[in-house]
Amino acid sequence: MISSSGIPPAVPAGRMAGADQPVLPLSDGLELRLWHADDADALMAAGQDPDIRRWNLFTVEDRADAHRRIARMHERWRAETGAVWAIAPPGARALGLIGWNDVDLADGSAxxxxxxxxxxxxxxxxxxATRRLSRWALDDLGLHRLRLCHSVANPASCRVAEKAGYSFEGTMRAALLHADGRHDQHLHALVRGDV
Incomplete structure (x- = not known):
């Protein structure tokens, strides 16, 4: 479908919702897979971890909240607004989370x-996981531009961006409100054709 501007979408609507969310293999016996109800304990542990709470502005109230969040992950895939995977060994508890927020299929960005x-x-x-998911987003889904943003006070995320091939584009001043006040954020991006 062509938008009112006459520009066709970068990725046709339905490309995500019309397919199952894929399982993406990683090395060392890990994979990126859907979050399951039995991953609620991992989500609750993440919600209690001080570093995860600080950098991701993330809390989980209780088991019911964890289950609601997992259900929302699945809803966002169907709505084509987000795509979230668990980082886990096959058949085992999640070790982490990685995914796409602010998915804009028409613009081709996330x-x-x-x-x-x-x-x-x-x-x-x-x-x-960032490299693998970026390849999926660019090559399989068809997005054009991927962003990675993080607080300038979080050098570990800066290293992830650099090692995963994301180019530093600048600093967004006072871009995100954290518990300790507004943080400047680094903006990194990966554009189709960079890799």
Whole structure:
């Protein structure tokens, strides 16, 4: 369908909702897969982790809230507004989350978000998952521009962006309100053809 501006969408509506969310393999026996109801404990643990709460502005009230959040992840895929995966060994509990917020199929853009539980940090899982999910978004889904934004006070996310091939584009001043006040954010991007 062509928009009122006469410009065809970068990705046709229905491309996500008309298909199942894929399982994407990673190395070391890990995969990106759907969140399941039995991942609620991992989501609750993430909601209690001080680093995840600080950088992702993320809390989980209780098990019922975790289940609602997991259901919303599935709804966002069907609505084509977001796509969220668990980072996990096959058949095991989630170690982290990675996905796309602000999916705009007409424009062909999205913003990546991620976190991992403390036991999974430091081994390069987030970098590999970011690379894999970026390839899926550009090559399989057909997006054109991917964003990775993070507080300038979070150098670990800056390293993820650099190692995953995202170019630094600048600093957005006072762009996000955290518990300790407004933070400047770095903007990194990956555009089709960069890799």
């Amino acid at each position: 913003e990546i978000v991620y976190w991992v539980l403390p036991a999974a940090r430091g081994g390069g899982i987030v970098v590999e």
